[in-house]
Structure formats: C-alpha cells, structure tokens
Amino acid sequence: MSLETAHGHEHAEVTNTGIDNRKLGFWLFLSSETIFFACLLVGYLVYHGQNGSGPTPAELFEIPLTSISTFVLLMSSLSVVLGVFSAQQGHAKAARGWVAATALMGLVFLGFQAYEFTHFYHEGLTLSSSLFGTTFYVLTGFHGAHVAVGVIWLLSLLFHGRKGGLGQDKAGDVEIAGLYWHFVDIVWIVLFTVVYLLEAAM
Amino acid sequence: MATAAKTLGFIPRPTAETGFVSWLTTVDHKRIGLMYGVTAFLFFLFGGLEAFVIRLQLMKPNLDVVTADTFNALFTMHATTMIFLAIMPMLAAFMNFLLPLQIGARDVAFPRLNAFSYWSYLGGGIFINTSWVLQVLNPAGRAVPDSGWFGYANLTTVNFSGGMGPDFWTIGLLLLGIGTLVSGFNFITTILNMRAPGMSLMRMPIFSWTTMVTSVLVIFSFPAITVALLMLLFDRQFEANFFNVAAGGNVVFWQHLFWTFGHPEVYILILPAMGIVSEILPTYSRKPLFGYSVMVFSTALIGFMGFTVWSHHMFAVGMGPVVNTIFGLTTMAIAIPTGVKIFNWLSTMWGGRVKFTSAMLFALGFIMCFTIGGLSGFMHALPPANTQQTDTYFIVAHIHYVLIGGSIFAIFGGIYHWFPKFFGRMLDEKLGKWNFWLMFAGFNMFAFPFHFLGLMGMPRRIYTYDTGFGWDFWNMFSTIGVWVLTAGILLFIWNFVQAMRKPAGTLSDPWDARTIEWTTASPPLPYNFKEVPVIAARDDFWYKKYPDAGHGGKAAKKQDQPHAAGAVHGGGHGIHMPGQSYMPALLALGITLLGYGLLFSNMITTIIGVTGIFAGMFGWAFEGDGGTVIEVAGGDD
Numbered sequence: 001m002s003l004e005t006a007h008g009h010e011h012a013e014v015t016n017t018g019i020d021n022r023k024l025g026f027w028l029f030l031s032s033e034t035i036f037f038a039c040l041l042v043g044y045l046v047y048h049g050q051n052g053s054g055p056t057p058a059e060l061f062e063i064p065l066t067s068i069s070t071f072v073l074l075m076s077s078l079s080v081v082l083g084v085f086s087a088q089q090g091h092a093k094a095a096r097g098w099v100a101a102t103a104l105m106g107l108v109f110l111g112f113q114a115y116e117f118t119h120f121y122h123e124g125l126t127l128s129s130s131l132f133g134t135t136f137y138v139l140t141g142f143h144g145a146h147v148a149v150g151v152i153w154l155l156s157l158l159f160h161g162r163k164g165g166l167g168q169d170k171a172g173d174v175e176i177a178g179l180y181w182h183f184v185d186i187v188w189i190v191l192f193t194v195v196y197l198l199e200a201a202m
Numbered sequence: 203m204a205t206a207a208k209t210l211g212f213i214p215r216p217t218a219e220t221g222f223v224s225w226l227t228t229v230d231h232k233r234i235g236l237m238y239g240v241t242a243f244l245f246f247l248f249g250g251l252e253a254f255v256i257r258l259q260l261m262k263p264n265l266d267v268v269t270a271d272t273f274n275a276l277f278t279m280h281a282t283t284m285i286f287l288a289i290m291p292m293l294a295a296f297m298n299f300l301l302p303l304q305i306g307a308r309d310v311a312f313p314r315l316n317a318f319s320y321w322s323y324l325g326g327g328i329f330i331n332t333s334w335v336l337q338v339l340n341p342a343g344r345a346v347p348d349s350g351w352f353g354y355a356n357l358t359t360v361n362f363s364g365g366m367g368p369d370f371w372t373i374g375l376l377l378l379g380i381g382t383l384v385s386g387f388n389f390i391t392t393i394l395n396m397r398a399p400g401m402s403l404m405r406m407p408i409f410s411w412t413t414m415v416t417s418v419l420v421i422f423s424f425p426a427i428t429v430a431l432l433m434l435l436f437d438r439q440f441e442a443n444f445f446n447v448a449a450g451g452n453v454v455f456w457q458h459l460f461w462t463f464g465h466p467e468v469y470i471l472i473l474p475a476m477g478i479v480s481e482i483l484p485t486y487s488r489k490p491l492f493g494y495s496v497m498v499f500s501t502a503l504i505g506f507m508g509f510t511v512w513s514h515h516m517f518a519v520g521m522g523p524v525v526n527t528i529f530g531l532t533t534m535a536i537a538i539p540t541g542v543k544i545f546n547w548l549s550t551m552w553g554g555r556v557k558f559t560s561a562m563l564f565a566l567g568f569i570m571c572f573t574i575g576g577l578s579g580f581m582h583a584l585p586p587a588n589t590q591q592t593d594t595y596f597i598v599a600h601i602h603y604v605l606i607g608g609s610i611f612a613i614f615g616g617i618y619h620w621f622p623k624f625f626g627r628m629l630d631e632k633l634g635k636w637n638f639w640l641m642f643a644g645f646n647m648f649a650f651p652f653h654f655l656g657l658m659g660m661p662r663r664i665y666t667y668d669t670g671f672g673w674d675f676w677n678m679f680s681t682i683g684v685w686v687l688t689a690g691i692l693l694f695i696w697n698f699v700q701a702m703r704k705p706a707g708t709l710s711d712p713w714d715a716r717t718i719e720w721t722t723a724s725p726p727l728p729y730n731f732k733e734v735p736v737i738a739a740r741d742d743f744w745y746k747k748y749p750d751a752g753h754g755g756k757a758a759k760k761q762d763q764p765h766a767a768g769a770v771h772g773g774g775h776g777i778h779m780p781g782q783s784y785m786p787a788l789l790a791l792g793i794t795l796l797g798y799g800l801l802f803s804n805m806i807t808t809i810i811g812v813t814g815i816f817a818g819m820f821g822w823a824f825e826g827d828g829g830t831v832i833e834v835a836g837g838d839d
C-alpha cells in the first residue's frame with residue numbers, strides 16, 4: 001500500500017466518453033437547471049398582465065439601465081473565457097486576474113439588481129402586491145441568487161490560487177466554474193429578452 | 203493505509219473501517235446502498251403502519267378509530283412516505299449497490315456526492331416525520347401534512363391550512379429532491395463514463411439501463427416539482443401570490459407543474475422495478491432476456507413519453523375536449539412499449555427451464571399485478587371513463603397495483619435474488635415462498651376489492667362512510683387482506699433476521715447467474731474487482747462459464763483477453779480507492795438544519811445550518827478526492 005496525492009490523479013482517469021467525469025456531471029446539472037428556470041419563466045408568462053392595483057412592468061422597467069448591467073454580465077462571460085484560456089496556457093497570474101475581473105463584474109450586476117429591487121419596492125411593487133410582483137421577484141431573484149453563488153465560487157477559486165495563481169493544475173476547476181458562469185449569463189439573456197425587451201416592444 | 207491529508211487543515215481524514223464513523227464517512231457505493239436499503243425499509247414499515255391504521259378506520263362503516271383530521275394526515279403521509287421515503291430509496295439501494303458491479307466499475311463517478319445523496323435523504327425523511335412528534339405533543343396544532351400527496355393548491359395555502367403541515371411537506375420534499383437530483387447526475391455520469399472495457403451500452407445489464415433512463419427522468423422532472431414547491435414556500439412564508447386566487451392566482455397551474463413532475467415520477471418508481479424483474483426472469487429461466495434491444499428501446503421510449511402525458515391526471519378539471527383527447531391518446535400510446543415489455547418477459551420464460559425460486563415467484567407476481575394495474579391505467583386514459591373514476595377507489599386500486607404489485611414485488615424479488623451478493627448469506631427459500639404467497643394473497647385481497655368499491659362510487663380519502671352503499675363487505679375484506687399482507691412482511695423480517703444470524707460465506711454465484719456482478723465475492727470486496735473485467739458479450743459471465751452456449755459464447759471465446767485493457771481503470775500500479783469523508787454528512791446536516799430554521803423561522807438554527815453548508819462545501823473542495831492505493835496480490839478471479 002502506498003500514498004498518493006489527490007492532485008493529478010483526477011485527470012489521469014480515462015473515461016468511456018473521453019469527457020472528464022466532473023465536466024459531464026456538471027453538464028447534466030446544467031441541463032436540469034435549464035428546466036428549473038424554464039418552469040419559473042412559464043410561471044412569469046402564465047401570470048403576465050396580472051398587475052392588480054400595483055405598478056405595471058411598463059411603468060417600472062428602465063431598459064437603458066438594465067441594458068448596462070446586462071452588458072456588464074456579458075463582458076464577464078468574455079473575461080471568464082480568457083481566465084480559462086490563461087489557466088490552460090499556464091499563465092497563472094493572468095488567469096487569476098481574469099477570474100477576479102469576472103467576480104467583480106458579477107458583483108456589479110448584483111449591485112444593479114439590488115438597486116432595481118429597492119427602486120421597484122419604493123414604487124410599490126412587492127412580493128405580495130400583485131402576481132407581477134410575485135413572479136418578477138422570484139424569477140429574477142433566483143437568477144440573482146445564482147449569480148451570487150457564482151461570485152462566491154469565483155472568490156473561492158481566487159482563495160485557492162492565492163499563492164501561485166491559477167495555473168494548469170487548476171485549469172479544470174476554472175473551466176467548470178466558467179461553465180456555470182456562462183450558463184448564468186445565458187439564462188439572463190433569455191430573461192432580459194422575455195421579461196424586459198418584449199415588454200418594451202409591446 | 204490512508205493519506206495524512208486533513209480536511210479544513212485540522213480535521214484528520216477518517217480512516218475507520220468498522221464502527222459508527224466508518225459508516226458515517228463511507229463513500230463505498232455498496233455500503234451506501236445498504237444504508238439506503240435499511241433506512242428505506244424502516245420507512246416502508248412506518249408507511250405500512252400508517253396504511254394499517256387507515257384500513258382499521260375503514261374496516262366498518264362509521265368507525266372512529268382516528269379523527270377525520272388524523273385520517274387526512276395519515277393518507278397524506280402514507281403516500282408521501284411510500285413514494286419518496288420507501289420505494290424510491292429502496293430502488294436507489296439496488297442502483298447504488300449494483301450499478302458499478304454490473305458495469306465493471308470500482309465505484310460511482312462521484313463517491314462523496316453519493317454519500318451526500320444518502321445523508322440528505324435521511325435528513326429529509328427525518329425532517330418530514332418530525333411533524334408526527336409535534337402532532338403528538340400538540341394534537342391541535344395540525345403539524346402533519348394533510349393536503350394529500352400531490353398537495354393541490356389552494357388546500358395548501360395559509361387560509362385553508364393554517365398549521366405547519368404544508369410547510370413540513372414543502373421543505374421536506376425540497377430537501378429530498380436535492381439528494382435525488384444529485385444521484386441522477388451521478389448515475390448517468392457513471393454509466394456514460396465508467397464502463398469496463400468492452401462493456402458497450404448495448405451490452406449493459408438491463409437493470410443498469412433502467413437506472414440510466416430513470417436518472418434521466420429524475421434530472422428533467424425534479425426541477426418542475428422544485429419550482430412548484432418553491433412557489434408554495436414563497437406563498438406560505440413570504441406572502442407571495444402564486445396560488446392566491448384573490449390576487450388572480452391559478453390553482454390549476456399548480457396541477458400542471460406538479461404532474462409535469464408527477465407522471466415521470468411514476469416511471470421513476472416502476473422502470474427500475476422492471477429492470478429488476480428483467481434480471482430475475484432470465485436467470486431462473488436459464489435463457490437470455492428475450493428481445494434485449496427492444497427492451498432497452500421500449501424503456502427509453504416509456505421514459506420519453508412519460509413527459510407527454512401529465513394532464514391525464516387533470517381530465518376532471520375542465521381543460522376541454524381537445525386537450526383531454528390529446529392527452530388521452532398520448533397516454534394510450536404508452537401502452538404499446540409497456541405491452542411489448544410484458545410479452546418479452548413472457549417470451550423469456552417460454553421454453554426455458556424455469557426454477558420457481560422466491561425471487562422468480564415475486565417476478566411472476568409482478569408481471570400479473572402490474573398487468574392488472576396497467577389495464578386499469580389504460581381505462582383512466584379514456585377521458586369519459588376517467589371522469590367516472592376520478593377520486594374514487596378505482597384510482598386507489600390502480601396505484602396500489604402498480605406500486606405494490608409492481609414496484610414492491612419487484613423489490614422483494616430483487617432482495618431474494620441479490621441477497622447473497624449484498625450480505626454473503628442466503629435467505630431461506632422455504633420461508634421465502636411462504637413470504638411470497640402471503641404477500642401475494644394478502645395484497646390481492648386488500649387491493650382488488652378497491653376496483654369494485656371504486657365502481658360502486660366510494661370516493662378516495664373519505665375518513666368514514668355510512669352503511670347501505672354496498673361498501674361494507676369489500677371494506678372488511680380489504681382490511682383482512684392487509685393483515686395477511688402484514689403477516690407476509692413480518693415473515694420476511696423473520697427470514698432476514700435468521701439469515702443475518704448465520705456467518706457469511708456464500709458462494710459468489712449461487713444462482714448460476716448471467717451478469718458480471720456475480721463474478722465478485724459475496725459480499726464484494728471494497729474495490730469490487732481485483733482486475734477490471736473485459737467484456738465480450740451481453741450476459742458476459744454466462745458465456746464465460748458456458749462458452750458453447752450460442753453465439754455470445756463464441757464472441758466471448760474469441761475476444762477473451764482479460765489482461766489486455768486492465769490499465770483503463772487504475773490498473774497497473776494498484777487500485778485507487780476514494781477516501782472517506784465527513785463532508786457529505788456535514789453538508790447534508792447543514793441543509794437539513796437550514797430546513798428546520800426556515801420552518802420555525804428560527805434565526806440561530808438557520809445560521810448554524812448555513813455555517814454547516816459552507817463548512818461542508820469548502821471542506822469538500824479543499825480536502826480533494828484523497829484516498830488510498832490498494833495493492834492486490836494476484837488476479838485469479
């Protein structure tokens with residue numbers, strides 16, 4: 001019997017598909033998450049137009065403002081790609097920088113969302129004011145919670161790479177966090193289109 | 203034998219091989235499977251006790267064994283327990299134990315996540331049953347869920363259920379869902395990635411195939427109930443409006459979400475049971491499974507079609523003739539792949555040298571009862587008939603025929619079949635046959651009269667009834683049936699205890715079986731296979747034993763090179779085994795405590811729970827897979 005370090009071994013495993021176990025498992029998780037957000041979105045659409053005596057979407061939404069936060073989130077997808085690429089290339093310090101930038105942009109997005117929620121709340125839209133309030137806060141809130149989890153994840157990657165950065169040995173970890181980050185971004189693009197833009201178009 | 207790696211820098215990685223800590227920290231799929239099995243069986247007994255009381259209350263007209271409120275709690279918890287805490291995890295026990303053995307792997311893809319699935323299941327099960335404790339302490343508090351197992355809105359809203367019942371139910375099912383989803387990801391990854399060399403998908407044992415399809419159903423259907431439960435949670439805890447009719451909420455929306463999950467769920471309960479039966483029949487008929495590829499295809503087709511039929515649970519809510527017709531047709535279409543399976547099972551036995559062991563008897567009981575349940579299901583698929591049958595005992599008959607006569611009989615058959623592999627001991631066959639006949643007779647006495655009662659108009663879920671409807675005799679008869687069924691289950695427990703009192707030491711292959719789990723020791727060693735097997739045929743083990751048995755045998759002879767690809771899974775320089783860990787149990791504990799914190803709006807419990815979650819997750823990430831490399835001398839298996 002002998003000792004063996006955990007690191008390096010995970011990637012030595014040969015799989016039938018050629019895809020790393022963690023990556024495959026994570027893709028499955030994301031496919032399940034897709035249904036999760038689809039159901040929430042269906043809830044939003046089923047109750048569309050039920051504004052009760054509270055404010056309507058048209059009165060509340062400020063498309064230019066939300067466009068800025070959307071743009072920031074989109075850019076964070078770019079930076080996480082660069083982070084993954086740098087880690088794979090062995091540019092450990094650069095990778096750490098890109099991951100930090102991604103986390104920061106995620107925080108900016110969350111800041112915008114916090115501002116939006118408080119603003120809407122003062123305009124009279126609450127979780128109980130109408131079905132629009134209920135479905136809007138729950139749908140976008142769950143997305144925001146996903147972004148927050150992503151930020152925590154990226155920050156723990158930074159902690160993980162606090163000494164030597166995020167080099168090739170940690171590229172797999174960065175890549176999976178990146179998958180999650182892209183997913184959260186794509187969900188936002190759908191939500192932004194369906195919840196905000198279609199509303200403005202009508 | 204273990205690394206000195208420390209979790210969180212200060213907790214030493216556990217290495218105990220026996221005793222409490224070894225079970226608490228195990229990541230071995232076989233041990234996890236046994237824990238699932240034992241826990242689920244205890245919940246099965248508890249759910250059975252609830253049913254027992256229900257049948258006592260309904261034995262005669264106008265009884266008051268329990269109050270109407272308690273009766274509501276009993277039937278709600280009976281169904282919730284049997285579906286989520288007994289049958290699903292009993293099937294998960296088989297999947298956990300058998301899947302890696304059947305595909306020639308040393309463990310599942312994510313051993314620690316597997317342990318986490320079990321512990322969160324245990325936490326969720328205890329959580330939801332805590333309601334009984336509160337109920338006993340304060341009977342007026344209505345703490346036990348009592349809105350039925352599908353929790354229809356708006357029975358569950360605060361106006362109609364002021365007690366904690368729906369909260370226990372909602373948070374409890376959310377907790378249980380997490381572990382189930384994680385198992386789903388884990389099993390699919392295991393099947394796609396971890397098969398032994400030569401084990402192509404179409405050579406996989408059929409039970410592994412049903413595990414695969416079931417897991418796909420899990421990962422695509424559980425998000426729907428998760429969303430439904432979260433909506434209900436927000437309605438009850440934070441005054442949201444999802445199902446608040448006064449604000450425009452639509453109660454039928456709950457039904458759509460619930461049954462989008464609920465119908466795939468019934469296939470989650472039956473497909474693995476079909477898998478078990480499809481392993482038992484060939485073994486004791488000494489013939490290959492008839493139409494293997496068709497079986498695989500029909501399993502996948504049933505799984506896929508399971509997502510297209512959910513509204514057949516809602517024919518009576520007034521969706522209109524067009525929608526009703528469409529869902530009636532999609533539902534009837536499922537009878538085709540299901541019928542194909544039944545004929546394949548019969549053809550498997552045709553011309554075989556059938557041995558009527560206990561396992562085989564249960565498998566035959568399954569075919570008979572499942573067919574009856576399938577036929578009554580087909581009747582529900584016709585909307586006009588359905589409107590007559592909805593909310594009557596006819597529906598109760600159907601679900602008990604597919605879940606007891608179907609799933610439970612298959613599970614018992616599976617226990618008799620794989621018991622030597624699980625425990626290295628044999629269950630007594632004579633007792634086993636008594637076990638079967640008592641359960642078979644008892645079950646049919648208990649559930650068949652429900653067909654008559656339903657057609658005579660007895661509504662489900664009524665806590666008592668008046669005399670003079672013609673229901674008296676069959677209700678009495680049914681209750682007596684439950685006593686016979688109970689006797690059968692008690693006999694099983696007796697058989698189990700007797701078997702466990704004997705020392706282990708069974709042959710590795712007592713049934714002359716076909717698939718590669720029977721090449722391992724009984725019970726299997728921690729690493730399952732000394733050398734990773736190389737698979738040359740479907741029913742590989744059979745053709746290695748009997749090389750002249752048909753063309754699978756020739757293939758096995760031709761390609762039999764056991765050492766060729768041993769390097770694929772950790773061969774060569776010893777066997778890498780994942781390390782034990784406290785983290786799965788810690789994480790599950792944190793999540794369960796968070797559930798209690800939410801339930802009681804208790805800040806301290808919530809904070810402890812969240813702390814546990816963070817500690818568990820970070821400990822998990824930073825301790826890594828860990829583990830040891832075991833050097834195995836020789837490879838004579």
Ligand SMILES: [Cu+2]
Nearest residue numbers: 465512514515
């Ligand atoms: Cu159904």
